[in-house]
Amino acid sequence: MRARLPALLADIEELVTCESPSSDLAAVAASAEVVARVGTRRLGVAPERIVHAGRTHLRWRFGDGPARVLLLGHHDTVWPLGSLATHPYTVDGGVLRGPGCFDMKAGLVIALHALAALPDLAGVTLLVTGDEEVGSPTSRELICSAASGCAAALVLEAAAEGGALKTERKGVSLYRVGVTGRAAHAGLEPWRGVNATVELAHQVLAVDALADPAVGTTVTPTVAAAGSTTNTVPAGAELSVDVRVAAIAEQQRIDAAMHALRPVVGGATLEVTGGPNRPPLEASASGPLLARAATLASALGLPPPRGVAVGGASDGNFTAGVGTPTLDGLGAVGGGAHADDEHVLVAELPSRTALVAALVADVLESGRGSARTATASRGGRSS
Structure with a gap:
């Protein structure tokens, strides 16, 4: 993942320099095209474009079987058009800045590169919505449908302070x-x-x-x-x-x-x-995934992630609300969401991407292992 850092930064720049305030449907549509272009370049396949009430959402689905893992993020931001003039995209002293970089365009790039590093994505869905910052009015049903039946929903919202994962949301x-x-x-x-x-x-x-x-x-x-x-x-x-x-x-x-x-x-x-x-994202929805993330982080030589409760809500509340185990805050490490000092710590991007890739692979392998066990118990015959 360290070798991917220049590509990670290039993709983040491409997303951040396309402004996408939730209130401007044309800007959100233009941003969706940029996300689709970057995602197609990394994943080798174009997404479905889903437009509800003029708002553009993107979905990648891999494999013909049931979904096992949902990766979830959004490409709309709170920053109005013209914000790049006062808050330009920069990388200086290991700190990346720009409107929406932390919340949450860097998280989208982390998801794309994590998936691109895996050899088999069967069972994975990546959903990128365009209205999270205004309460997800047109994407809620899409999110709940995509999460239903999954073994895990991994939310690429920005990390909490110090890189902590968000295990409870009000x-x-x-x-x-x-x-x-x-x-x-x-x-x-x-x-x-x-x-x-x-x-x-x-x-x-x-x-x-x-x-x-x-x-x-x-x-x-x-x-x-x-x-x-x-x-x-x-x-x-x-x-x-x-x-x-x-x-x-x-x-x-x-x-x-x-x-x-x-x-x-x-x-x-x-x-x-x-x-x-x-609905609230309660600790019971995140606990097992947090423990899994800690084990994987140790195997990668990374410090074990902490879990914290936060007051703000995200689309992870919806995935937890339909009963899907959910781990939030897997995106960029930094700070200043919605504020003048919004920023991303560049050095944390490779390790964050590696952790997301390991989590996806682990959940997929657990599902395949269960399927092999079930087949063996039936004498090797498919039902």
């Missing part, structure tokens, strides 16, 4: 609380109105009280709006709510409580919409 729920009141003149006859702002204040406090810091549950009122003019009793108001949970039971508790909210101000009505967006 689940996410998103809500909108809409309040309907009744307008009236604020000076002449305010008593004839039903004040939606006052009702919204009651709901903000009720929502905030649902949090449980002891178990890591946060319930955060975020964007709020009410009223239309300064001299009118507000007839409408709305509130957005962001929920993060470490366990599925907490996600269910909050969902029930949100939909059970009731108005306090006489005459006001509520409408609560939304719900769980991503």
Whole structure:
């Protein structure tokens, strides 16, 4: 993998210098073509292009049998067009910089080179989506379908601090609380109105009280709006709510409580919409794969990776949610995701690529070994 470093860097540059903000469908489509070109060059076969609601996703599937391993990543970023002018692609002093390099275009290149190093990819699926940064609205079903039945989902999102793997991620729920009141003149006859702002204040406090810091549950009122003019009793108001949970039971508790909210101000009505967006990635989904990664790292002469819990969500939440063992944070080592100091540590790229290749090979071999054992137990006959 050290010999591959110049090619790794060239491919990362090719991806990073094609800007791909999630909000710009044309930019995402152009980025997909670049990823497809680089992937075809490394893997020797072109991907399927899957377009949903104008968003372009790419899928490579190898072999005619069932999928055993899913490698998962995304090529959209949070950086707007023109970011290269202020945050150009550079490699200096062993540090690579550029918009989206850490989150997560370097991870895509790691996946491509890891697969390119293996002699037999039968049973592997590589899925690269184009809408992760906006909640994966068009790729969620694609991800869940690709993960179902796999022995492992390996997520090439950026590593945690110090190169740690992400073995727990909080689940996410998103809500909108809409309040309907009744307008009236604020000076002449305010008593004839039903004040939606006052009702919204009651709901903000009720929502905030649902949090449980002891178990890591946060319930955060975020964007709020009410009223239309300064001299009118507000007839409408709305509130957005962001929920993060470490366990599925907490996600269910909050969902029930949100939909059970009731108005306090006489005459006001509520409408609560939304719900769980991503289930939590719990430690039980990652534990066995983390142990496997530690064993393989030792065989490669690498330090054993640590597992950490993080608050942010990824598409790994979806793969864990369908029951597929999932290991996240296998991408680049560095830092500054979504920030001005986004960067990748160049020296870590070869070892990270080697670890991903070893994990894929190990999961595939385990599946083939099970198949051989099953065949032998039937006297060598195929069923």
